[in-house]
Amino acid sequence: MKVVVITPTYNEKGNVEKLINILEEEVFPKIKNHDMHILVADDNSPDGTADAIKKLMQKWKNLDVNVGEKQGLGAAYVRAMTYAVDKMNADVMFQIDADLQHDPAKIPQFLEKIDQGYDMVIGTRYSDGGSIPAGWPIQRKIFSILGNLVVRTILLKFSIHDWTGGFRVLRKEVFLKEKNELTSFKGYTFQVSFLNKAVRDGFKVAEVPFHFGERSIGDSKIAPMAYITDLLKYVITASIKEKLFGTFGKFLVVGGTGFIIQLIVYKFIIGSSNLPLGLANLLSAQLAIFSNYNLNNLWTFKHEKSSNLASYFVKMLGFFATSNVGVLIIQSGLIQLGEIFFGRNYPLPYVYFVLATGVLLIYNFSMYRFVIWRKKPHQ
Ligand SMILES: Nc1nc2c(ncn2[C@@H]2O[C@H](COP(=O)(O)OP(=O)(O)OP(=O)(O)O)[C@@H](O)[C@H]2O)c(=O)[nH]1
Ligand SMILES: [Mg+2]
Numbered sequence: 230m231k232v233v234v235i236t237p238t239y240n241e242k243g244n245v246e247k248l249i250n251i252l253e254e255e256v257f258p259k260i261k262n263h264d265m266h267i268l269v270a271d272d273n274s275p276d277g278t279a280d281a282i283k284k285l286m287q288k289w290k291n292l293d294v295n296v297g298e299k300q301g302l303g304a305a306y307v308r309a310m311t312y313a314v315d316k317m318n319a320d321v322m323f324q325i326d327a328d329l330q331h332d333p334a335k336i337p338q339f340l341e342k343i344d345q346g347y348d349m350v351i352g353t354r355y356s357d358g359g360s361i362p363a364g365w366p367i368q369r370k371i372f373s374i375l376g377n378l379v380v381r382t383i384l385l386k387f388s389i390h391d392w393t394g395g396f397r398v399l400r401k402e403v404f405l406k407e408k409n410e411l412t413s414f415k416g417y418t419f420q421v422s423f424l425n426k427a428v429r430d431g432f433k434v435a436e437v438p439f440h441f442g443e444r445s446i447g448d449s450k451i452a453p454m455a456y457i458t459d460l461l462k463y464v465i466t467a468s469i470k471e472k473l474f475g476t477f478g479k480f481l482v483v484g485g486t487g488f489i490i491q492l493i494v495y496k497f498i499i500g501s502s503n504l505p506l507g508l509a510n511l512l513s514a515q516l517a518i519f520s521n522y523n524l525n526n527l528w529t530f531k532h533e534k535s536s537n538l539a540s541y542f543v544k545m546l547g548f549f550a551t552s553n554v555g556v557l558i559i560q561s562g563l564i565q566l567g568e569i570f571f572g573r574n575y576p577l578p579y580v581y582f583v584l585a586t587g588v589l590l591i592y593n594f595s596m597y598r599f600v601i602w603r604k605k606p607h608q
Contacts, residue, residue: 233266233319237305240276241327266291270309272299303419324397330442331396339398348432352396352439359438383464418459479529491517507565514556522548555592560585
């Protein structure tokens with residue numbers, strides 16, 4: 230596979246020259262099964278980083294530079310990854326800091342995971358023996374550890390330990406899928422938003438522990454306060470969006486329409502007959518189940534939706550059967566018990582209905598998610 234190691238630079242002349250030499254002379258010779266290249270993503274660094282790279286390009290034929298306007302780390306990566314895929318035909322791309330805090334000797338270990346079939350591999354400083362510099366001042370250590378914990382907690386995604394780090398490798402498919410959505414967070418938050426989208430879309434992610442070294446020369450580019458606000462803004466909005474408009478949110482909207490349909494039919498039946506409340510509920514539920522099935526199929530679980538007419542009907546049968554188990558035993562049962570013990574004076578039939586539907590809701594979501602529209606593994 231063609232592997233492009235991308236390193237972003239803003240005034241990193243001395244560092245990136247060292248990094249290139251280590252990659253070319255020590256790391257790449259050890260990698261026999263991949264075609265290794267380097268791409269420097271420079272933002273017109275005033276220290277002349279790009280010119281230094283151009284000189285080195287005469288010595289190393291697998292080295293390239295992509296220069297653009299300074300718009301932040303994320304913007305530089307999106308620009309360089311686009312270049313790597315379009316102009317260099319990259320299959321796999323590394324992200325590695327230019328200041329040697331990311332040990333290039335770890336690269337073969339990351340590639341092993343790609344060879345095993347993972348789509349994205351994340352260097353982790355917070356698990357399995359990974360670490361942050363012992364010499365960091367205490368406030369930076371706390372900021373780093375706490376920052377990651379906050380991200381994991383707000384996103385409710387605990388299987389990945391290092392969200393903010395920048396030592397990674399990914400297949401081009403991951404980038405191409407997410408590229409259009411990577412425009413809002415152009416700074417360091419890009420790392421978190423990119424990974425979150427890849428996880429959302431079911432890409433296979435592995436972690437490799439590494440020791441984050443200390444910057445020896447050059448200045449840090451990070452502006453902590455701007456980064457914290459940007460990061461919090463992203464994780465909070467992403468989390469709300471995912472929870473509200475994700476599967477569960479849609480499920481609630483569909484359930485809501487089903488609830489209204491059922492309530493109207495239920496009201497009609499008990500208003501025009503003396504049928505027991507449980508039976509009236511069971512009958513009124515059938516139309517709601519039909520509507521719920523179609524809306525869920527077209528919208529909530531559309532990624533797992535039935536692909537042909539036969540499977541549409543088979544799934545519908547399954548949906549009617551499982552839904553009716555809940556409607557009969559839980560919803561109608563509770564309503565009927567209500568009528569037996571407390572009668573059917575207004576507004577009692579509606580009180581039973583609302584309470585019983587609440588219990589049913591919890592049952593239904595588990596059934597739909599885990600039985601009918603079970604997630605298919607990512608291809
Ligand atoms: N092209 C480009 N590179 C950037 C930009 N901001 C940061 N970088 C690079 O991204 C990498 C990480 O930035 P650093 O300043 O080292 O951030 P850090 O490692 O969290 O901070 P330190 O520990 O102080 O080094 C370095 O290679 C920087 O040169 C940017 O706006 N454009
Ligand atoms: Mg650094």
